[in-house]
Amino acid sequence: MTSSLVKSNSTVNSISGVAQSLDDVWTDFLKLHISPNTKRTYAAALDDFFTQLTGAIANPDQIQEFLNLSQHQAVGVVLKYKGLLLDAGLAPATINTRLSAIKSLTNHARKLGQCRFSLEDIPHVRVEKYRDTSGVDAAAYRGMLACVDRASFKGKRDYAILRLLWDNALRRGELVATNIQDFRDGQLWIVGKGKTQLQSIDLAARTVYALQDWLAVRAGTADEPIFIALDGRSYGQRLSGRSVARLVAGIGKAAGITKHLSPHRVRHSAITTFLDASGGDVRTAQRLSRHSRLDTLMIYDDNRKGLQGKASGVLADLV
Template sequence: MSKIELSTARLEASLNAKIDRHFDTLDTDPDVLKQLLADKRSENTRRAYEKDVNDFLKTMTGKSACPDSVLEFLHLEERQAVSVVLKYKAKLIDKGLKEATVNRRLAAIKSLVEMGRKLGVCHYSLGDIKGEKVAKYRDTTGVDAGTFEQVLGQCDRATLAGKRDYALLRLLWGNALRRNEVSQLSVRDFDPVTRTLRILGKGRGTQSETVDLGVATVQAIADWLEVRPGVADGPLFTALDFAHSGHRLTGDGIRKIVVRHSENAGIKKQMSPHRIRHSAITAALDATDGNVRKVQKLSRHRKLDTLMIYDDNRGRDQQDVTEMLDGMF
């Protein structure tokens, strides 16, 4: 057989090949929950969706989620599915759960249904089921710069833990970072020469962005790296306890550091990494006389309206008007 005849035969074989030789098109009972979780990049999101779907099915059927119970729900008629989810929503409200929690659990169920529709095993939607109204960022209060300075003062910078905690706290304040953004940092993300830090911002997947650092923060991180244990190109902030030494500091580990130093500083307000973020953003608005566009570069909020909530809370306009009315008599 000539080369031309051989090429022609191969081409004809490829054209005549059945699609399902390489692609399984006969899977009529897919694991919808598994596919839904695989579609999410964030481990935290996967964990939350799995927990919420489990809660739904366990509440309504008495059994944890499995492929069969998920398909049983997805095979319902629309009126039946809507009725089941509305009953579940009523149970959540009766438990006294917050609006945001109710909405999150409903969102997980809707995402499950949407994935089922994509996979062809569900023929309804839950569009008629509405979430609860939530006032975003009702409390954006934090602590002022003077109070946070007292928190920094609790770090004994002569010790290994003190150097780490001081650098971490300065970074949380100076760049208003989220705890997950800090937890994911590696040594290679820090550039002391250009005074920059590469971070994985919220909702950006694997796409990193670069933020500028203040001089004091750069020095604090450099001081920590001089004594930091572990491999040279490992996590930027590591645990120091005997059992986990050298391991990446988790989000909960960062929270505990913030809480411990805040309590030692005598702060009564419940503190957290996000509370420091609130504090930094509010302090930045004060320092820039409410320049929300400039502060947006710091906070990295996609919507300017979110920063306007911070600015409104900072302004205490309602109190000013109340004082005016109160003084009219």
């Protein structure tokens, strides 16, 4: 039978090693110690991989066929997919996430004796991080908050979301994953990026009030999401990250902000604004942002100070 992934007259040899069914490989892969959000992202990435190359989403037959490829066949297939993503003009971070999903699956399959090849020699796309970390200032964000009708049901939800994104520099994935029981005693328990366990973050009094005001009208049990969709088609379901992005962009536009706003840009804005207000206290900013590496915060601080512009000014004045 001719492979739908690689056109070849040769028959791929059967895999030796641990006798595991494909269902075991896929099930075990989804049990890896990665966050629920990462699992969803990886599953979507693998669906895209197989859809673009075979016309069908990931299924046991397609995955088995892929895992049975030889080293040069597998590398060729993944490089072809990488080329398709580059041609589509996707962001480097998006391409790298999809490549990471494929590599993660094959690495896990190799441990179970279900895959003979390695994709470690396929490089990720170079990412230039945080080219613009300025975002919007506090006055502009205050204008966004003022646009929300806090007397309405939707307004109470949106106001609480905006406060969390700014006051705690939350990522949208961290925000939408929270349940009602995760908010207690002035704290919110979240699963941070790349983490698997809950961690607590302290909330400011205004943030606590905003959440309490929303939850007072949002009927739900402890294990249900804090933030739900309010449109007719998906009413009551967990609010998606995409919906949060649309919410932020819409309120930003209503507030007269010309720069396109996203939850991540709000996060950048909050971190940069704190650095301004604290005189560059990167240690405390690290606790706010929950970045594991301090040098990431230095990018924000350098951009805030405009060091490159200052250096260019000095050089220009010397000639």
